[in-house]
Amino acid sequence: IAQAEVWHVCMECKEGQFRTIGEALKKAQPRDTILVYWEPKFPYYNEHLVIDKPVRIISHPAAGDIIDYDLYPVIASGEKEIVHITVPGVEFIGFNIMYLSKPGDKEDNTDFEGRVGIRLSAPGLVRSCAITNCVTGIVAAYEHAGVPAGSRIENCRIGLPANHGLSRRGLNQTFNYMGMVLLGHRRPGPELGRGTDKITDCQIMRNFWYGIVHTTENKPVMKGCVVELNKGGPFRVVLPHMSTDGRLNYIH
Numbered sequence: 001i002a003q004a005e006v007w008h009v010c011m012e013c014k015e016g017q018f019r020t021i022g023e024a025l026k027k028a029q030p031r032d033t034i035l036v037y038w039e040p041k042f043p044y045y046n047e048h049l050v051i052d053k054p055v056r057i058i059s060h061p062a063a064g065d066i067i068d069y070d071l072y073p074v075i076a077s078g079e080k081e082i083v084h085i086t087v088p089g090v091e092f093i094g095f096n097i098m099y100l101s102k103p104g105d106k107e108d109n110t111d112f113e114g115r116v117g118i119r120l121s122a123p124g125l126v127r128s129c130a131i132t133n134c135v136t137g138i139v140a141a142y143e144h145a146g147v148p149a150g151s152r153i154e155n156c157r158i159g160l161p162a163n164h165g166l167s168r169r170g171l172n173q174t175f176n177y178m179g180m181v182l183l184g185h186r187r188p189g190p191e192l193g194r195g196t197d198k199i200t201d202c203q204i205m206r207n208f209w210y211g212i213v214h215t216t217e218n219k220p221v222m223k224g225c226v227v228e229l230n231k232g233g234p235f236r237v238v239l240p241h242m243s244t245d246g247r248l249n250y251i252h
Contacts, residue, residue: 062094
């Protein structure tokens with residue numbers, strides 16, 4: 001069995017093997033770790049990441065068990081989603097995620113899938129991430145067959161908690177419109193189960209509409225979370241399928 005590798009991403013520091021996360025992801029093999037550094041000279045990684053192999057992507061401070069969002073690297077993009085996890089077994093730990101509007105963008109803040117911080121098309125682990133400036137911070141809607149479990153979302157800040165702040169890096173944070181949209185499996189069947197997501201020790205605060213939207217069949221298991229100061233309310237329940245125009249079917 002091949003030894004798992006650690007790949008270092010850094011714009012200018014001596015440890016860097018790659019200057020972008022995407023370059024490291026192309027080189028990495030399943031079970032490898034991608035270690036991402038932050039340097040004051042470069043305020044963010046402007047990347048759209050599609051994580052299509054089971055790897056661990058972790059920031060250098062988080063790898064040292066430092067919980068400080070002001071030290072975590074920023075990943076920013078103007079694409080439909082910033083981070084897209086497409087296979088089970090991914091671990092994504094210790095990042096700030098922000099949407100960057102492009103000139104001429106026509107914003108549709110009713111399309112929950114239009115500007116997504118982290119899209120989970122397969123269950124994964126998301127830990128110690130702060131997500132702002134998106135329509136939806138996290139969308140979990142699973143396409144991958146044969147995986148009964150849901151995602152683990154731990155120690156994340158979705159929205160604008162009271163102690164936020166990346167302004168000294170020249171980045172202006174705003175709210176998300178929705179914190180999380182948890183839809184379970186898009187094509188549920190007896191072999192898939194319900195894909196129940198587990199949310200632990202998260203702050204989901206100051207989002208414009210709702211903190212957490214989930215289906216009637218996919219209520220998350222929550223422990224130690226703060227879900228408050230979201231204008232539309234903390235939770236919203238929807239039918240387990242989309243309407244014809246792709247919008248959510250709210251039921252109450």
